[in-house]
Amino acid sequence: MAKKLIFTLLFFYLHHSFVFAQKEQCDRVYTTVEHSAFYGKKHDDMIRFIEQNFSIDTTCLDNGTPQFNSLRVKFLIDKKGNLKExxxxxxxxxxxCIASIKAIFLKMKTWTPAFQxxxxxxSYCIQNISCFKWE
Structure with missing residues (x-):
């Protein structure tokens, strides 16, 4: 019970902190830009991060069966390269499970923002991810 409460509180904290932070730093959010935001120093660094770090824990299992084998994630990268929303x-x-996935994404600290x-x-980014390792 305590574990569920902690994950639920973490989820609400992360969700609300991202929503409020975005309103302060982003007067306009782009969906298309001249140069897209990217993680790390090269465009393929995000793929490497996902391959090395995306191992979903048991919170994403339903009676021992994975709740999914692929997902679609939308997030905001602000002008300073911070991951939001x-x-x-x-x-x-x-x-x-959502809190677990968000915690993995929050490990990605070095984003290069989009340029216009x-x-x-x-700018908003959408990432499709599939083929997970299960713990």
Whole structure:
């Protein structure tokens, strides 16, 4: 019971902190830009991060069976390269599983923001991820 409560509180904390932070730093959020935001120093660093770190724990199992084998995640990268507003678009998952996935995404600290007309801007990114390792 305590474990569920901790994950639920973590989920609500992360969700609300991202929503409020975005309103302060991003006056406009772009969906298309001249140069997209990317993780790390090269465009394939995110693929390497996912391969090395995306191991979902037992919170994403339903009676021993994975709740999913792929997912679609939408998130915001602000003008400073900070990861904000992580949203699991597909599939519908438990709050504990969502908190676990968000915790993995929050480990990605070194984002290069998107650029529009030579200036850094806030932009949404959508990432499809599949083929997980299960713990």
């Amino acid at each position: 992580i949203e699991i678009m597909e599939p519908v998952l438990s709050n504990e 007309k030579g200036k850094p801007v806030c």
